Amino acid sequence: MLEPNARPGGTPPLLAVFTDFDGTLVEIAETPDGVEVPAEVTDRLGRALSQFDHAFAVITGRDIADIDRYLSPLQLPVAGVHGAQRRRADGSFDTLDQSVSTASDAIALALEPLVQAHPELIVEPKDGSVALHYRRAPELEETCRRALEEALLEHPGFTLIPGKMVYEARPAGLDKGTALRAFMQEEPFAGRVPVFIGDDRTDEDAFRAAQELGGIGIKLGPGTTAARMRIADIASVYALLQGLADISAGGHSDAPEDVPH
Numbered sequence: 001m002l003e004p005n006a007r008p009g010g011t012p013p014l015l016a017v018f019t020d021f022d023g024t025l026v027e028i029a030e031t032p033d034g035v036e037v038p039a040e041v042t043d044r045l046g047r048a049l050s051q052f053d054h055a056f057a058v059i060t061g062r063d064i065a066d067i068d069r070y071l072s073p074l075q076l077p078v079a080g081v082h083g084a085q086r087r088r089a090d091g092s093f094d095t096l097d098q099s100v101s102t103a104s105d106a107i108a109l110a111l112e113p114l115v116q117a118h119p120e121l122i123v124e125p126k127d128g129s130v131a132l133h134y135r136r137a138p139e140l141e142e143t144c145r146r147a148l149e150e151a152l153l154e155h156p157g158f159t160l161i162p163g164k165m166v167y168e169a170r171p172a173g174l175d176k177g178t179a180l181r182a183f184m185q186e187e188p189f190a191g192r193v194p195v196f197i198g199d200d201r202t203d204e205d206a207f208r209a210a211q212e213l214g215g216i217g218i219k220l221g222p223g224t225t226a227a228r229m230r231i232a233d234i235a236s237v238y239a240l241l242q243g244l245a246d247i248s249a250g251g252h253s254d255a256p257e258d259v260p261h
């Protein structure tokens with residue numbers, strides 16, 4: 001009898017591959033709008049989508065619309081806003097409760113006076129969450145945390161999460177792990193072995209989910225993590241994607257190409 005996810009004849013298991021976006025597929029920039037996506041990245045991710053038979057998705061803190069804009073014309077399966085938004089492989093969307101959108105708008109509004117007093121801070125309103133960025137004013141970290149905590153007193157359905165030089169408000173009960181699990185219940189992900197690659201604290205839920213489902217979490221960079229494997233940098237992520245595609249195809253996928261640095 002075959003083990004779950006195994007294929008006969010020593011053929012490698014089919015993989016469902018998930019990656020974070022900022023810091024994993026693209027370098028971190030000073031501002032949210034400052035990231036650069038070289039054309040070869042879009043080409044590479046488009047190839048990954050076909051090499052993994054469409055069982056390839058981005059799970060990000062960003063709005064799905066943001067990811068589509070950066071990766072245009074590619075439209076991947078994406079979970080956005082730390083699991084609050086999700087576009088499935090068939091192009092359909094999970095719907096977000098209107099009350100969540102309304103609450104996240106109100107939280108963003110409550111942070112406006114702080115940003116007016118400190119213009120180096122950035123509020124990034126998203127549909128279902130809010131990010132307060134202090135990368136250009138690291139000394140304001142504690143001020144930002146307290147301001148967001150205070151704003152959340154009126155919105156107990158939201159949780160405060162720390163990221164890379166950012167504090168975010170996210171709907172409680174939704175995270176990158178719930179998003180990964182939702183994908184894994186649907187075609188073409190169901191029955192495959194999940195692999196999740198990420199670099200940040202908000203990726204920990206997805207590392208755990210992938211591993212609990214019999215797969216593997218891969219953490220980019222240093223820091224305490226639940227992930228069982230590590231990877232050094234973004235260029236290695238692209239090399240790994242190619243390597244996994246080669247393994248899945250039994251060594252018959254496209255030849256590796258230059259990886260972004």
Ligand SMILES: O=P(O)(O)OC[C@H]1O[C@H](O[C@H]2O[C@H](CO)[C@@H](O)[C@H](O)[C@H]2O)[C@H](O)[C@@H](O)[C@@H]1O
Pocket residue numbers: 020021022023027028029030031032033034035059060061062063124131133135163164165166168200202
């Ligand atoms: O889950 P991710 O795809 O890693 O997204 C996490 C957050 O990424 C963005 O902020 C981070 O990247 C910015 C651009 O490099 C950087 O300026 C900022 O300091 C980082 O925190 C994005 O703006 C957020 O909405 C995402 O939640």
